Each structure stands twice: as structure tokens, then as C-alpha cells.
Amino acid sequence: MTPIDMTELARRAAEEGILDVAYATVDAPFGRMLVAATPRGLVRTAFDKERTDDVLTELSSRISPRVLEAPARLDGVRREMDEYFEGKRTEFQTPIDWQLSQGFLRRAREACAAIPYGEVRTYKQLAIAAGSPEAVRAAGNAMARNPIPIVVPCHRVLRTGGGLGGYGGGLECKRWLLDLESGLMRL
Amino acid sequence: MRLPPFQTLIDLHGREVHRYLAACVGPIDADDCWQETMLAALRAYPGLRDDRNLRGWLLRIAARKVLDSHRAARRRPVPVADVPDRGFESPPPSDSALWRAVRRLPEKQRAAVALRFAADLDYATIGDVIDCSEAAARQNVRAGLAGVRREWIR
Numbered sequence: 512m513t514p515i516d517m518t519e520l521a522r523r524a525a526e527e528g529i530l531d532v533a534y535a536t537v538d539a540p541f542g543r544m545l546v547a548a549t550p551r552g553l554v555r556t557a558f559d560k561e562r563t564d565d566v567l568t569e570l571s572s573r574i575s576p577r578v579l580e581a582p583a584r585l586d587g588v589r590r591e592m593d594e595y596f597e598g599k600r601t602e603f604q605t606p607i608d609w610q611l612s613q614g615f616l617r618r619a620r621e622a623c624a625a626i627p628y629g630e631v632r633t634y635k636q637l638a639i640a641a642g643s644p645e646a647v648r649a650a651g652n653a654m655a656r657n658p659i660p661i662v663v664p665c666h667r668v669l670r671t672g673g674g675l676g677g678y679g680g681g682l683e684c685k686r687w688l689l690d691l692e693s694g695l696m697r698l
Numbered sequence: 699m700r701l702p703p704f705q706t707l708i709d710l711h712g713r714e715v716h717r718y719l720a721a722c723v724g725p726i727d728a729d730d731c732w733q734e735t736m737l738a739a740l741r742a743y744p745g746l747r748d749d750r751n752l753r754g755w756l757l758r759i760a761a762r763k764v765l766d767s768h769r770a771a772r773r774r775p776v777p778v779a780d781v782p783d784r785g786f787e788s789p790p791p792s793d794s795a796l797w798r799a800v801r802r803l804p805e806k807q808r809a810a811v812a813l814r815f816a817a818d819l820d821y822a823t824i825g826d827v828i829d830c831s832e833a834a835a836r837q838n839v840r841a842g843l844a845g846v847r848r849e850w851i852r
Contacts, residue, residue: 515713516733
């Protein structure tokens with residue numbers, strides 16, 4: 512037993528409005544993920560490949576250094592992600608805090624968030640949906656550096672002609688997610 | 699300034715702060731004091747202008763909470779008997795008769811002894827925390843130990 516009660520600290524900090532970034536981990540089928548939220552909503556998800564320290568440091572400098580591990584604050588999104596990975600959920604209801612996405616990046620990511628489960632788009636189509644048909648490369652960039660993978664489903668965006676394109680979680684992971692959504696996977 | 703995520707401070711120094719608090723106020727009140735210390739630190743954290751000694755900064759806040767706790771204790775009725783064991787991994791130093799003697803020392807000596815032996819700080823850092831020179835910190839530890847010894851021999 513540890514004398515340090517993090518749950519109580521996070522609860523009181525949240526109550527007082529001084530818990531600016533809460534984070535927790537989620538066990539995904541392809542490895543552990545980190546999820547982080549502000550009082551406004553989900554702000555960051557990260558694959559295991561990104562080191563936790565780096566992600567937390569980034570959140571600390573871009574949002575606020577008031578960062579605490581507080582799984583209870585992320586119960587909703589953790590449950591939704593579990594259900595999604597089990598093939599039991601096709602849409603995320605959890606609110607999103609878009610503050611890490613500005614300008615065109617934000618438009619492209621919001622357009623991505625609107626792609627329905629089980630469907631795919633090309634980077635070109637995403638650029639059009641984001642209101643800048645010429646910005647195909649920028650749309651690719653917006654996906655490559657998506658701060659909220661899985662929930663903002665950048666895995667649903669492919670290269671024209673059907674090539675997988677890239678993926679922050681690795682191409683194997685992208686293929687796994689597309690298989691999951693196409694119903695190909697036996698769960 | 700780029701401050702580390704607050705959770706990192708807790709991971710690095712949280713236990714040490716708790717040990718210091720347990721030495722100063724006893725194992726029961728230490729949990730409350732720890733929460734108060736961390737909340738106060740979290741409140742002030744974004745405004746911090748100097749990140750060179752975050753450990754000393756946390757312990758300084760803890761030292762203030764110890765003072766608050768002692769003031770509150772003086773207003774409280776006489777405490778009951780002795781504290782029950784609460785299943786720590788290893789018995790905290792705070793639970794022995796020796797540490798109870800430490801808690802009866804004058805404010806500065808108690809803080810200095812606890813910082814030296816429960817939080818394992820060097821004298822310069824102790825001076826930082828209790829707001830005196832390194833030499834005075836050493837003197838406070840020495841006087842505190844002498845005080846405990848006198849009570850021990852009696």
C-alpha cells in the first residue's frame with residue numbers, strides 16, 4: 512500500500528478547476544495507448560511508439576503544466592475505445608478539445624472526424640472536404656500529425672488508387688483498424 | 699519557461715515529501731498534509747518562475763503545511779491514545795517513539811531533523827527550505843538531535 516492517494520488528489524484538483532490535463536492509458540489490441548483530456552474534452556491520444564514522457568512534456572508546454580494521471584477523468588473515452596476495439600462501437604461520443612489543431616489542420620481533422628465507420632477517403636477527397644481542394648499534401652500532413660488518432664479516424668484516409676499511405680501507429684496497425692471496420696476480422 | 703508536467707514532480711518527489719510530513723506531523727495527519735501540499739503546489743505551479751529546485755520548492759510548501767497543521771492541532775482537543783498501524787510497506791520512521799520525540803522539538807529544529815533524516819536532504823537544501831543559512835541548518839539539526847537525546851536519556 513502506498514501512502515500517496517493520487518485518486519483523491521485528482522478529484523480535488525478537478526473540483527477546484529486546477530486539473531488542466533488529465534491522462535490515463537488504454538490497452539489497445541496492438542499495444543498500450545495514452546489518452547489525455549482537458550475539462551473541454553479529449554485533446555490527445557498517442558500510440559506506444561511515442562514515449563509517454565515526450566507526450567506529457569508536449570502537453571505541459573502547449574496546454575498547461577498542471578498535468579496529472581487521473582484515469583477516472585477519462586472513464587468515458589476509455590470505455591468507448593474498449594468497445595470500439597471489440598467491434599461493438601462505430602462512433603465516438605466523447606467531446607473533443609480541438610485546441611492542438613489550428614486553421615487548415617483543424618478543418619482537415621474535423622472533416623476526417625466526419626468520415627463514417629467502415630468507409631475510406633483519399634487525401635484528395637479530404638482536402639476538398641476541408642475546403643481547400645489544392646491542399647492535398649497539407650491534408651496528408653494534417654493526418655500524419657493527427658493529435659487524436661483512433662477517435663479522429665485518420666486511418667480511414669488512403670492514397671488515391673488505394674495505397675495505404677502512412678500511419679503514426681505503423682501500417683500494420685492501420686491495416687488492423689481497416690479490417691476491424693470492414694467486418695473482416697473475426698472477433 | 700518549460701515546466702515539467704506536474705505528475706513528474708509527484709513521481710520523483712511525492713514519497714519523499716510524504717516521509718518528511720510523516721516525520722513532522724505523524725503518519726495520520728501526513729496524508730491530509732500531503733494532499734494540501736500538492737494542491738497548493740498545483741495551484742501555484744503555472745506561475746512558478748524558477749524551475750531549478752522543484753524538490754526544495756515542494757518541501758518548502760510542505761513545511762508551511764506542517765506549520766498550519768500544528769496551529770490547527772493546538773486548537774483541537776487532546777488527541778486520543780496512539781495511532782493504529784495502517785499497513786505501510788515498511789513502518790514509516792514517523793511511528794517510533796524516537797520520531798515522536800522529534801515532533802516535540804521546537805519548530806525549526808524539528809523541520810531540520812525531519813528534512814535531514816526523513817527526506818535525506820543536504821544542509822544547503824535544508825537551509826533553503828526552512829529559510830536559513832547552511833550553517834544554521836546544520837546547527838538546527840545538531841540542536842534538534844541533542845534535544846531528542848536529552849529526552850531519550852530521561
